[in-house]
Amino acid sequence: MTYKRFKRGVKRRVINQAVNVRNFFLDLLRGKQKKYISEFGPLAEVQKRGELRTDICDHLPTLFAQVLASRPKLIVELGVRGGESTFVFERAAQITNSSLLSVDMNDCRDVSNWSRWNFVQSDDIKFAKEFPEYAAGKGWEAQIDLLFIDTSHEYNHTVAEINAWFPYLSSNATVIFHDTNLRELYKRRDGSWGLGWDNERGVIRAIEEYVGKKFQENKNFVEVVNGWVIQHEPVCQGFTILKKYGN
Numbered sequence: 001m002t003y004k005r006f007k008r009g010v011k012r013r014v015i016n017q018a019v020n021v022r023n024f025f026l027d028l029l030r031g032k033q034k035k036y037i038s039e040f041g042p043l044a045e046v047q048k049r050g051e052l053r054t055d056i057c058d059h060l061p062t063l064f065a066q067v068l069a070s071r072p073k074l075i076v077e078l079g080v081r082g083g084e085s086t087f088v089f090e091r092a093a094q095i096t097n098s099s100l101l102s103v104d105m106n107d108c109r110d111v112s113n114w115s116r117w118n119f120v121q122s123d124d125i126k127f128a129k130e131f132p133e134y135a136a137g138k139g140w141e142a143q144i145d146l147l148f149i150d151t152s153h154e155y156n157h158t159v160a161e162i163n164a165w166f167p168y169l170s171s172n173a174t175v176i177f178h179d180t181n182l183r184e185l186y187k188r189r190d191g192s193w194g195l196g197w198d199n200e201r202g203v204i205r206a207i208e209e210y211v212g213k214k215f216q217e218n219k220n221f222v223e224v225v226n227g228w229v230i231q232h233e234p235v236c237q238g239f240t241i242l243k244k245y246g247n
């Protein structure tokens with residue numbers, strides 16, 4: 001092990017301890033905060049799932065709302081892991097009668113047992129080339145109405161994802177990126193902290209270059225640029241929604 005890696009390991013352990021201490025005292029002093037729960041059953045399920053502190057918990061209800069508001073025919077999710085976002089898409093897609101396709105390089109097939117869930121284990125850039133044939137096999141148009149990107153968070157890979165998947169977007173598509181404000185230490189809305197990593201602005205930088213505008217990803221913003229309406233929330237590693245509106 002190099003000295004640099006050793007130093008980095010120590011630093012992360014110290015930050016992790018700080019995160020645990022902060023969250024412990026936060027809960028002790030204020031009591032674990034109850035989040036708002038809707039009377040609309042599927043949304044309530046999503047909100048309850050979001051009570052578990054994860055790197056995406058603050059954004060689950062927004063993700064649900066985006067699906068209902070955009071009524072997509074086809075949702076494509078890149079990055080499944082333990083299935084936080086998949087849980088949301090599964091519930092929302094049943095309401096909007098959308099087809100749902102999830103892609104991950106790892107085997108995530110046990111994440112959902114919804115009979116209409118489609119999972120492909122593949123590198124997402126490789127699979128993008130095969131997508132039209134896959135869609136035809138399913139009887140779908142190779143047009144994506146809602147694309148969710150939550151994979152490596154690395155700059156080169158995000159640029160490659162934009163190049164590989166954006167050509168399939170429908171004329172009024174929505175694209176959602178997670179991890180657009182990824183840092184070694186991130187904050188949630190309830191004041192708790194989480195341990196992230198520094199991706200050197202990889203995801204937001206790829207978006208900036210695509211739309212041709214710089215952003216301050218540590219602040220909330222709404223922007224309209226080059227045919228896109230862009231909404232950004234910095235909490236919980238950052239969540240950025242791009243909606244096509246036409247020029």
Ligand SMILES: C[S@@+](CC[C@H](N)C(=O)[O-])C[C@H]1O[C@@H](n2cnc3c(N)ncnc32)[C@H](O)[C@@H]1O
Pocket residue numbers: 056078079080081082083084085086103104105106122123124125150151152157
């Ligand atoms: C942050 S996790 C996804 C979290 C998930 N969306 C959730 O809400 O729980 C990132 C996932 O992206 C996957 N991934 C990373 N690089 C990938 C690639 N090139 N192609 C496909 N999947 C990839 C990883 O295997 C991992 O499961």
